[in-house]
Amino acid sequence: MKVPWKRVHSWKCLACGSCCKVYKPRLTFYEYLRLPKQFVEERRGRYYIRKINGRCPFQYGNLCAIQEKKPLSCKLFPFSIYERGEDDALFVYKDEEYYVYVDTFCKNLKLGKPSKEFINAIIEAIKIYRGEKTTPELITSRRALGTFFS
Numbered sequence: 609m610k611v612p613w614k615r616v617h618s619w620k621c622l623a624c625g626s627c628c629k630v631y632k633p634r635l636t637f638y639e640y641l642r643l644p645k646q647f648v649e650e651r652r653g654r655y656y657i658r659k660i661n662g663r664c665p666f667q668y669g670n671l672c673a674i675q676e677k678k679p680l681s682c683k684l685f686p687f688s689i690y691e692r693g694e695d696d697a698l699f700v701y702k703d704e705e706y707y708v709y710v711d712t713f714c715k716n717l718k719l720g721k722p723s724k725e726f727i728n729a730i731i732e733a734i735k736i737y738r739g740e741k742t743t744p745e746l747i748t749s750r751r752a753l754g755t756f757f758s
């Protein structure tokens with residue numbers, strides 16, 4: 609379930625890997641072209657990482673092996689950013705309006721009044737969404753940042 613960011617107190621990724629096992633990440637067309645064909649699929653004009661044996665083929669242990677090519681939707685999880693939404697989801701950054709929702713799947717997420725750290729995480733997510741930043745520092749566990757394979 610996705611809730612507007614104003615209803616979330618805090619969230620911290622501990623690199624448990626559960627979201628990678630459950631979700632089928634959506635890809636941009638460019639991301640689709642960059643990944644090996646046997647690991648991606650197209651359905652009704654949308655692009656995804658293909659689940660193989662029920663999991664993402666790029667997950668090794670709990671961690672992601674494609675840090676350099678990690679899809680935007682994976683970098684942003686549990687955040688989703690839209691151009692339209694509810695008032696509670698509105699976040700203004702550099703005079704531009706974004707509607708930010710948070711997936712409550714992650715058990716390390718707490719509902720309540722947003723903390724300062726959580727607001728900083730949203731700002732980082734928007735910077736990544738806008739292409740101002742490529743490597744997450746706040747919204748991905750430090751444990752998950754190591755690259756095993758190039």
Ligand code: SF4
Nearest residue numbers: 621622624625627714
């Ligand atoms: S976002 Fe949550 S579910 Fe996903 S790896 Fe981090 S702690 Fe686990």
Ligand code: SF4
Nearest residue numbers: 628664666667672682
């Ligand atoms: S590409 Fe990486 S972050 Fe995305 S689902 Fe697969 S293992 Fe997880």
